Amino acid sequence: MAYFGPSKRDESEGENVGTRLAGKTAFVTAAAQGIGHAVALAFAREGAKVWATDINAAKLATLDGTPGIQTRVLDVLDDARVAAVAAEVGTPDILFNCAGFVHGGTLLDCTEEQWKFAFDLNVRSHFVVIRAFLPGMLANGGGSIINVASVAGSIKGIVNRFVYGTTKAAVVGLTKSIAADYVRQGIRCNALCPGTVDTPSLGDRINANADPVQARKDFIARQPMGRLATADEMTGAAVYLASDESAFMTGQTVIVDGGITI
Template sequence: MRFTGKVVIITGSGAGIGQAAAVAFAREGAKVVVNSVTEKSGAETLALVEKQGGEGIYVQGDVSKSEDVKKIVAATIGRFGTVDVLVNVAGIVIAGRADNTREEDWDKMMDVNAKGTFMMIREVLPCMLEKHHGSIVNIASIAAQKGLKDRFAYSASKGAVLSMSHSLAAEYVDQGIRCNVVCPGTILTPSLQYRIDHAENPEAMKADFFARQPIGRLGKPEEVAEAILFAADDAAGFMTSAVVSINGGMII
């Protein structure tokens, strides 16, 4: 129960990596703030948190909207009085190359993946600075570390997350706030499964995803969740600006 009494906000926790992280934090005693754009998925995650014996709330919100970001943090402090850990999972991926990426798709990924991460950080910082303690874990991607085909704008948005994380860690290292990054490889989340199922050739797409994982399989959300917990834990208190890559051997 290493997070007993800790208050943890997890954006994008309605499914996949975010949901797995919410369940894992609850299992370790945390008070979990579940966030999702979709109320149904948020309620499902909250039910899983409570099934673990954890205490939590669900706050609907789109992290690309400043008013929603303020709502998420205000609801957290209103219920629990503080924020100890922020995990920025919320993100979207739209395939595309430099020559065929639409401007609106670029803007959407930057708004959610990069700006959403920034605004959540900005909103929780006053609380963390006041008590001189806090842990921020940002979810970037293998795409921020390695060139991937058909992921031009997505790579740019996750590269921004990686860079801002290093800057944040340097800025607040002497004020009790740590910031670390988790970079997943290809993880079999519900959204990825949906893309495979609705592809023109599902078997070919699945084979392509498997082929780029030297370990021979796709990752599990629960495996990424364990890395998130490690990075967030006070037991890793000497670790900041670190990049934990859960990539199945895509970078060796």
């Protein structure tokens, strides 16, 4: 019988090391939990040397001791710290820009502070982190940059996600612009657009509702497969975009959304 549940890789496979990213170095932001965490582990399982970074030192420390992973505390809103960490780690072959925050609400709900914070974290930080590594990538002859956007805003209008969707559309614009500028210099830049992924911050958004049980049902209801994604289900596309398997691919939005945009 066909299987329509979450992908079946489990922790018992965690020690298996593949070779799809062997010899490559990866830099991951927002790696302490959720998609960034799953992707940092997946990159390491595929043989990459991974720099896993996050603002949350305590949660990031859970990755310490994982084969192939080194951690550094990094607030991507702190330009000086971005430059310092970049100088320390050197030039990665793969940059996975994952930091982001979801504000709820419509245009009329959005405050100036929310607008500024959302653009600073969801868009400007990508600019700052990429700017820190791009000269080295160009000097090395190339690299793969993957920016985490979303289906929200960039692919499909989603209710009550005004500033979030606006910033994620900007991430797609940033991605395509970089891809166009550096396509002849070995730089590939693609955007990963997830649907609804069951991560700690989604749990926070659900629990912030008056009726969290109904809120979870509502999130599930907008997913045609009748369930949320696991963070692990984002790693297949991330490894593909990071690896040479996608060598002819740049400037694309890769949608992994369980059919939300059908």
